[in-house]
Amino acid sequence: MPTGTTKPRERFDALDEQTQARWLVPAEAEFCEYGFEKASLNRIITRAGESKGRTYHYFADKGALFCATLERRVRHDDFIDQFRKAASASDAREYWLELTALCARLTKTLQGDGRLASLLRTLHREAAAQQSFAEPLAAIRGSIDDLLIAGQSIGAVRDDLPITLLTEVALNLIATLDRWFALNGSTLSEEAEAALSQRAFLLLMAPLLPPRSTEAMSI
Amino acid sequence: MPTGTTKPRERFDALDEQTQARWLVPAEAEFCEYGFEKASLNRIITRAGESKGRTYHYFADKGALFCATLERRVRHDDFIDQFRKAASASDAREYWLELTALCARLTKTLQGDGRLASLLRTLHREAAAQQSFAEPLAAIRGSIDDLLIAGQSIGAVRDDLPITLLTEVALNLIATLDRWFALNGSTLSEEAEAALSQRAFLLLMAPLLPPRSTEAMSI
DNA sequence: GGCTCATTTAGACTGGTGGTCTAAAGTCGA
DNA sequence: TCGACTTTAGACCACCAGTCTAAATGAGCC
Structure with a gap:
């Protein structure tokens, strides 16, 4: 982790909606189809056209991505x-x-x-x-x-x-x-x-x- | 799979109780501690002192082992x-x-x-x-x-x-x-x-x- | 005892997982 | 232009459930 000032979640929230959607759209599809445990983060990342490093820069873990996905819908x-x-x-x-x-x-x-x-x-x-x-x-x-x-x-x-x-x-x-x-x-x-x-x-x-x-x- | 006459489950049921316990005791401990998904079959096998081949000879998959474990208790x-x-x-x-x-x-x-x-x-x-x-x-x-x-x-x-x-x-x-x-x-x-x-x-x-x-x- | 043939067994191996790490690329103020 | 910091790509790690092969074992039979 960096100097400790910003957390992944804050960084993600600072992104514009369209950029956020790059992850959230494929993530939603994946979680709806497979549930949480069986959803594959690798698959989501691939379908998002993103890299692992960037993804973990914005999400602490798989759960944080699920959380963001759900929060957007609710x-x-x-x-x-x-x-x-x-x-x-x-x-x-x-x-x-x-x-x-x-x-x-x-x-x-x-x-x-x-x-x-x-x-x-x-x-x-x-x-x-x-x-x-x-x-x-x-x-x-x-x-x-x-x-x-x-x-x-x-x-x-x-x-x-x-x-x-x-x-x-x-x-x-x-x-x-x-x-x-x-x-x-x-x-x-x-x-x-x-x-x-x-x-x-x-x-x-x-x-x-x-x-x-x-x-x-x-x- | 063999000639198709016996299934893993039948083979396991034919074992004497003590031999069955070799798997079921560590399996129960593992499932109780971690639940189903997070339980590690590899860990169970290791703790049982058994090999993968033998284990899959008696259990079709992780679920079958859980099933046998639960049935013994119930x-x-x-x-x-x-x-x-x-x-x-x-x-x-x-x-x-x-x-x-x-x-x-x-x-x-x-x-x-x-x-x-x-x-x-x-x-x-x-x-x-x-x-x-x-x-x-x-x-x-x-x-x-x-x-x-x-x-x-x-x-x-x-x-x-x-x-x-x-x-x-x-x-x-x-x-x-x-x-x-x-x-x-x-x-x-x-x-x-x-x-x-x-x-x-x-x-x-x-x-x-x-x-x-x-x-x-x-x- | 030997021979044959099917079953049983060990464990290397596969394709996947979530998550970490390193080193490069980019950004920005002085 | 430099240096410090952030962002990024993707190789890498340990581990997972499950498959496969080849050796060991055992049961009949001669």
């Missing part, structure tokens, strides 16, 4: 607004209606952007990818934490279990539903899938709602 | 009984009590056998591992399908969503809970963890129960 600004809106709901009904809308929008976004969906699935499946995306991921978890805490304060979300556990459950349920529809959606008609997808939201809601008395009894 | 006979018992419950209350017991037992088993827990977590996390364990995994999914269908017939389990979706959700919830406790359990006292773990079972139950009317309304 546009969370709009979602943050909807998060805030849901968090400021004044009763349980409004809260869950907002979350329903948010989820529907997420679904639509993923359906409209196959590349993003693919990268996110890779992120969810591969531990190595999660590691390189650790900070953004922690921020997302934090946002969900906040959202659930807001839900608790109006009685929309159970408060008999640790927040981080609920967040983990919610995050993994979303990923599970997404994956199931990605695998099984093709066997359904367009409308059937939409209807089912809406109903499947109940699966996400159910474990987050305050428990019913009958459940508590049975333990 | 003792599902006893669980099958409990599955059957739950499936033959005559009302919802009995059904869920049985499942509670089954889950408690699973928890205890995993706590008592760290190696098994580690291998199962690897299986859940890494797609490549799942691929080599595909048939057993399909069998497990089938068993859960059956269990849920039995639950539906006595009104213990919702029937407004595809069974395979419910199974996937259940399987992933179990894995999520297990992982959360593996990561966060150390910060809890023994009793607190046990109590919490029992309460967390509600998270698994909730999405499987027939929906309450208020939920259905809010959609």
Whole structure:
């Protein structure tokens, strides 16, 4: 490493968009096709028409390239607004209606952007990818934490279990539903899938709602 | 390959237990420490004091070795009984009590056998591992399908969503809970963890129960 | 014992991996 | 024009999973 003033990441961010795309376009294609571990950095470099030295000058490692690729696709600004809106709901009904809308929008976004969906699935499946995306991921978890805490304060979300556990459950349920529809959606008609997808939201809601008395009894 | 009569797997199964252990013991240690992808077959072979030729004579590939390693640890006979018992419950209350017991037992088993827990977590996390364990995994999914269908017939389990979706959700919830406790359990006292773990079972139950009317309304 | 033929075995070898290193080329202020 | 620093190309490294060849071994059979 040089005198220590600039890090690969800063150097890359300073590049103009077009130059950045030289790596990010082939990288996205590669990561979408092969996932993280099986993606070949050598192949990406070759397809980018770049050299190894230059590549490692701008990226600390394979994970940093994946991170940059994912960050370019992800546009969370709009979602943050909807998060805030849901968090400021004044009763349980409004809260869950907002979350329903948010989820529907997420679904639509993923359906409209196959590349993003693919990268996110890779992120969810591969531990190595999660590691390189650790900070953004922690921020997302934090946002969900906040959202659930807001839900608790109006009685929309159970408060008999640790927040981080609920967040983990919610995050993994979303990923599970997404994956199931990605695998099984093709066997359904367009409308059937939409209807089912809406109903499947109940699966996400159910474990987050305050428990019913009958459940508590049975333990 | 030889005349085609015997396959690597058959050859390995024909070996006596002690000889099998020459591979399986170091393989288990390696897979537990590094997971599937990052485990080094070369290292396993070296630690086993075996040669590459002999190893590939008994195992088709790295996945086959992982499969054999996992199969040795997994003792599902006893669980099958409990599955059957739950499936033959005559009302919802009995059904869920049985499942509670089954889950408690699973928890205890995993706590008592760290190696098994580690291998199962690897299986859940890494797609490549799942691929080599595909048939057993399909069998497990089938068993859960059956269990849920039995639950539906006595009104213990919702029937407004595809069974395979419910199974996937259940399987992933179990894995999520297990992982959360593996990561966060150390910060809890023994009793607190046990109590919490029992309460967390509600998270698994909730999405499987027939929906309450208020939920259905809010959609 | 010998002969034959198939199986078993050791380990060199292959084409790939992510990542490092060196030395040349470029850049820029004085 | 010099010197100091940054950027760049690509040879190189250790290691990977998996293949291949040629020697060793073993089982029947004479």
